Amino acid sequence: MMRVYKYPAASRWPSILQRPAQRAGNVQQTVATILDEVKTNGDKALQVYARKLDKWEGGKLEISAKEIQAAAKQLSPALRKAIKTAAANITRFHEAQQLRTEIIETQPGIRCWRKRVAIERVGLYIPGGSAPLFSTVLMLGIPARIAGCEEIILCTPPNADGTVHPAILFAAQCCGITRIFRIGGAQAIAAMAYGTKSVPRVFKIFGPGNQYVTAAKQQLQQVAAIDMPAGPSEVLVIADETANAAFVAADLLSQAEHGPDSQVVLVTTTEQLIGKVKEELAIQLQQLERRDITREALKQSRLVLVKTLDEAMALSNYYAPEHLILACDKATTFANKVKSAGSVFIGHYSPESVGDYASGTNHTLPTSGYAAMYSGVSVESFCKTISFQQLSRKGLEGIAGTVMTMAEGEGLQAHKEAVAIRLNR
Structure with a gap:
């Protein structure tokens, strides 16, 4: 069943620990076609792929507030309690990751600091199928909320009747996510990256998926950032x-x-x-x-x-x-x-x-x-960090010589003059 290796030399580790080969086939080309279709035709392409890939006849892509609210009633009290307990623990752990802004005076009159700012719009992809990963909703939605992302959208594949597993909807509700779309696969990644009439464009995409989803995230990295290779x-x-x-x-x-x-x-x-x-x-x-x-x-x-x-x-x-x-x-x-x-x-x-x-x-x-x-994903994953500096005249005078000498050494005269002009007036 499993291969046994006894006392292998370190030189054999690469071959012993080789990951399973992915059967790529024409995945990359198939995904490229899907991405282009969604970019060009938007919602129309999403409806076509809903019928073709998700076996759903199509219809309203966004799940209504009424559907989200009804999800809780479809779950057992034990599962609702378990999801809430998990959400509380995940929240407690991730709230401790918030960064405190600390101002550093690098030399007299020069103050520098970094500020963590939430990414405004993020997209979460949650796989469905035989194992609907509602736990991943919590793992992505909670740090996104704590980070302060202004808009969080979620895409997940529907069943053939257009419904989404109620545990996914309930978990999203626990995270405060209100915009959920019944879209699966590479077409969901494309919709979030490019934006369509129904689906807002996001700046960063998170979430696991099959090789088509992974390929789509990798191909779209110049359009939207992704959480990590998966x-x-x-x-x-x-x-x-x-x-x-x-x-x-x-x-x-x-x-x-x-x-x-x-x-x-x-x-x-x-x-x-x-x-x-x-x-x-x-x-x-x-x-x-x-x-x-x-x-x-x-x-x-x-x-x-x-x-x-x-x-x-x-x-x-x-x-x-x-x-x-x-x-x-x-x-x-x-x-x-x-x-x-x-x-x-x-x-x-x-x-x-x-x-x-x-x-x-x-x-x-x-x-x-x-x-x-x-x-791994953390609150920081949903943020960007911006650096700041503030100098008094005394601070600029103290560092002017260093900056002007370095600028002159690189042959960038305008850089030198941007300092000199402040000292001479």
Whole structure:
């Protein structure tokens, strides 16, 4: 089921940890055609793709306030309570990320500071289908609201009858999002990037999706900013002899069930654990409704035996996983050695699932190794930072010589004169 590698040399890590190949086919060209159609024909193109791709006969693209209000009644009290609890934790964690403006006097008479300003209009994409990700509504909508974005719009694919999963609508309501559109796929990304008669144009687009959605975001980066490059979900578990095989197997399966192209990796210092985890995987897999999808993901996943936890950590930092679970003794100590990971789960009682839903941290994270240079979504993701400076005459006099000398050295006479003229009048 999963490939086992025993004590591989570091030179073999690239081949062992290679991500599943994406079957691109003609995805890029197909997406380019969709983007051009939406740019040219706007709502008309969205209606065509609604019938062609979402199997919906089309109609009013924007979901009414009445539909949003009715969504809560379609959910069980337990689910409504769970969504509200998760929203409260996510809000608490993200409110602490607000930046305090601090004025720095770099030298007498020169005051400099940075101010975080919300991006005015942002677009959120929420996948639907077999696993409607209403939790992602909270993960994107809450920091957008805290940041102070003036307009937040949400696009999500409809069912064949034009309805949207009520949990998505209820979660949006919890975030204060009132403009929701039943548009899916690359056409939704195009609508938000270009704007149409119905859909406002936004400055930055957030949210996960399939390879068509990902390709659309990448192709439109010169039109609208995006949150980060995204790919299939992944987890890496570092475990030693203190790990519980059933816990580890459950963590691996929880990521593998996302999709057949997801990847899960176990790195352990204990050979006996590998056998126990394989046994648990076989047992627990049979209990899953999405076992066929999960089984496909496990085919391209890895069990790696290493000599020390330090080596395990080095391997993890090389892989730069979206999710990293430290199921080992002294996990807190090893957490300080993490250099590249989207989100870290410390100890035997910190399953990745809590981060996906309700601990408070954000689950919109870099995948495919991008955790080596990208961060997950935060309040800052919905802002831009502007720098300011203010000089008194004394401050300008104190730095004038430095500026004029440097300007002259670069051959930029007008730069020098912009300082000199103030000193001479």
